[in-house]
Amino acid sequence: MRISSLCLPVKNILTPVPVVSYYLHIQPVLGELSSLSPYRSIYCEEFEMITDFRSRLAGLAGLTLGGLAIAVSLQTPAQAQAAYGSYVGIGAGVGFGDDSNLALVLSSRYNILELPISIRGTAFIGDGSAFVPTVSYDYPLSFNTEVYLGAGISLPAGDGSPVGDDIAFVLQPGVDYTMTDNNLVIFGNAIFAIGGESGGGTATSVQGGVGYQF
Incomplete structure (x- = not known):
C-alpha cells in the first residue's frame, strides 16, 4: 500500500x-x-x-x-550588428600639411569578431604614396553604424604624401556605416601623423569612400 x-x-x-x-x-x-x-x-x-x-x-x-x-x-551578441564585418574599399583622400594634395585611397578592414578590435590598412596612391596600418577599437552606435579609434604608424614612400614625409605614429578616428539592403560600407576617417612632416609637425589627412563587406 x-x-x-x-x-x-x-x-x-x-x-x-x-x-x-x-x-x-x-x-x-x-x-x-x-x-x-x-x-x-x-x-x-x-x-x-x-x-x-x-x-x-x-x-x-x-x-x-x-x-x-x-x-x-x-543578450545582444555583437556579431548580430550589421556594422561588424571585414571589407575592402576605394575612395579619395586629401592631406592638410606642408603638401596639400589629393590621392587615391585603398582601405581595408579585418574585423576580429570575438573582440571589438579591427586591423585596418590605408594606402595612398598619388604624387606621394604612403601606407598606414592601424589597430582600432570599435564601438557600435546603432545596428549599422560604428565609430572607432585606431593607432598605428605611417609609412610614406617619397615626399608629398597626404600623411607627411617621415615615418610617424598615427591616430585614426573614423566611422563605418553599413547599408542594410546590401554589402556596401560607407567609410570615413582622419589620420593624424604626429611628427610626420619634415619639420616635425603633424600631418593630417581626411579620406572616405565605399567598401564591400565580406
Missing part, C-alpha cells in the same frame, strides 16, 4: 461507495490502517516532508529556468 493512502482522512475513505468496491478496496485499507495506527503519524509526517520538498524543488527549478530564459533574451 502507498504511504499516501495512510494519510487520507477517514471521512474521505468512508464516502458512500458500492458494496463490492467496499469489500474489494476500502475494507483492506481500513484493516491496514488499524494495524499501522501507531506508526500512522510518523508515515504522514515523512510523507508531508517529502511532498513539501518536491514542491519546493519544482518551484526552484522553475525560477532557475525562467531566469535563464530572461538572461538569454536580454
Whole structure:
C-alpha cells in the first residue's frame, strides 16, 4: 500500500461507495490502517516532508529556468550588428600639411569578431604614396553604424604624401556605416601623423569612400 493512502482522512475513505468496491478496496485499507495506527503519524509526517520538498524543488527549478530564459533574451551578441564585418574599399583622400594634395585611397578592414578590435590598412596612391596600418577599437552606435579609434604608424614612400614625409605614429578616428539592403560600407576617417612632416609637425589627412563587406 502507498504511504499516501495512510494519510487520507477517514471521512474521505468512508464516502458512500458500492458494496463490492467496499469489500474489494476500502475494507483492506481500513484493516491496514488499524494495524499501522501507531506508526500512522510518523508515515504522514515523512510523507508531508517529502511532498513539501518536491514542491519546493519544482518551484526552484522553475525560477532557475525562467531566469535563464530572461538572461538569454536580454543578450545582444555583437556579431548580430550589421556594422561588424571585414571589407575592402576605394575612395579619395586629401592631406592638410606642408603638401596639400589629393590621392587615391585603398582601405581595408579585418574585423576580429570575438573582440571589438579591427586591423585596418590605408594606402595612398598619388604624387606621394604612403601606407598606414592601424589597430582600432570599435564601438557600435546603432545596428549599422560604428565609430572607432585606431593607432598605428605611417609609412610614406617619397615626399608629398597626404600623411607627411617621415615615418610617424598615427591616430585614426573614423566611422563605418553599413547599408542594410546590401554589402556596401560607407567609410570615413582622419589620420593624424604626429611628427610626420619634415619639420616635425603633424600631418593630417581626411579620406572616405565605399567598401564591400565580406
